[in-house]
Amino acid sequence: MRKKALLFLLALSLLAGCTTRAYETNMELGRNELKKQHYLEASEAFDKAYQDNDSAEAKDLRNMSAAMSKAMTAYETSDYPTALTLLDKVIKYKTSESEGKDVHKQAKELKKEVSKAIKESEEMTLKLEEGKVLLSQKQYKEAHSLFREVTESNQPSTSKLKSEAKKLIDKTVQSEDQTGNTSETEKPEETDKQSETKETNESTELTKEEGKELVAEFIKMNDSSNLTIQFDREDEKGNYIFQVYEIVIDNAETKEGHTATWGWYSVNPKTKEVEDLM
Known part of the structure; x- marks a missing residue:
C-alpha cells in the first residue's frame, strides 16, 4: 500500500x-x-x-x-x-x-497612426467637396488642384476618394477644353501659358495613383485579387516605391489574420518604367 x-x-x-x-x-x-x-x-x-x-x-x-x-x-x-x-x-x-x-507603447504609437489616417481621410473628403463646388463654378484650375491633392493621398482609407477625384480631374480637363477658361480671375494670356505648362508636366510625370495602376498592370492584378497596393515612399532618385501585400486570415471564425508582403516595386514617374525590387 x-x-x-x-x-x-x-x-x-x-x-x-x-x-x-x-x-x-x-x-x-x-x-x-x-x-x-x-x-x-x-x-x-x-x-x-x-x-x-x-x-x-x-x-x-x-x-x-x-x-x-x-x-x-x-x-x-x-x-x-x-x-x-x-x-x-x-x-x-x-x-x-x-x-x-x-x-502599451506600441499600441499608443499605432493609435497615433490611426488618428492621422482618420484626419487625412476627413481632409481629403473636404477637399473633394470643395473641388466639386469650384468645378460647378467653372473655376477649373482651383478645382483641378484640389482633386490632384486627393489623388496623391497615401492612406488606404482614401482609395475611393482618390478614384472619384481622378474621374473629376478628367471631367475638369474636358470642361476646360470646351470653354478654354481655367480661371475666371486670370488674364487669357496667363491662363493659356499655365494650362500649357500643366499639360506638359502631366504628360511627362505620373501621379502616385497612376503609378499604382501601372504596378497593378505589371503584376496582372485583377478586380477579384486579394492583393493591396500601397504607396510607401519616394526614393533618392524620385521613383515611387510601392508595397504589394495581402491579408492572410489565420482564423476563419474570428477573421483574425496578418499581412504578408507579396512584393516591392519601383515606378519611374517620368519614364513610366516599373521595376520589381525583390
Whole structure:
C-alpha cells in the first residue's frame, strides 16, 4: 500500500514538472513573438501557457496580444473605429510585466497612426467637396488642384476618394477644353501659358495613383485579387516605391489574420518604367 502511494506521488511530481516546463516554454515563446510584434502568434503561445498554469501574467499578456492582433488587422483593412476601440482596450490594461509595457507603447504609437489616417481621410473628403463646388463654378484650375491633392493621398482609407477625384480631374480637363477658361480671375494670356505648362508636366510625370495602376498592370492584378497596393515612399532618385501585400486570415471564425508582403516595386514617374525590387 505504501509503495502504491509513493508511486502515485512520484507520478504527480513528474506531471507537475512537465506542466511547469510547458508553461515556461510557451511563455518564452510568447515573449519572443512579442518582440517581433507577431501579436497573433504571441497570443496563441500565452493561451497555451495559461491552460497549463492560469497565472495572471499569462492571462494579461494573452489578452493584450489578442487585442493588439485584432487592432492591427482593423488598421490594415481601414476599419479605424474598431482599431481605436481595441487599442484603447490594450492601453487600459494594467501590467507590471516589461513585455506588457512594450505592448502599451506600441499600441499608443499605432493609435497615433490611426488618428492621422482618420484626419487625412476627413481632409481629403473636404477637399473633394470643395473641388466639386469650384468645378460647378467653372473655376477649373482651383478645382483641378484640389482633386490632384486627393489623388496623391497615401492612406488606404482614401482609395475611393482618390478614384472619384481622378474621374473629376478628367471631367475638369474636358470642361476646360470646351470653354478654354481655367480661371475666371486670370488674364487669357496667363491662363493659356499655365494650362500649357500643366499639360506638359502631366504628360511627362505620373501621379502616385497612376503609378499604382501601372504596378497593378505589371503584376496582372485583377478586380477579384486579394492583393493591396500601397504607396510607401519616394526614393533618392524620385521613383515611387510601392508595397504589394495581402491579408492572410489565420482564423476563419474570428477573421483574425496578418499581412504578408507579396512584393516591392519601383515606378519611374517620368519614364513610366516599373521595376520589381525583390
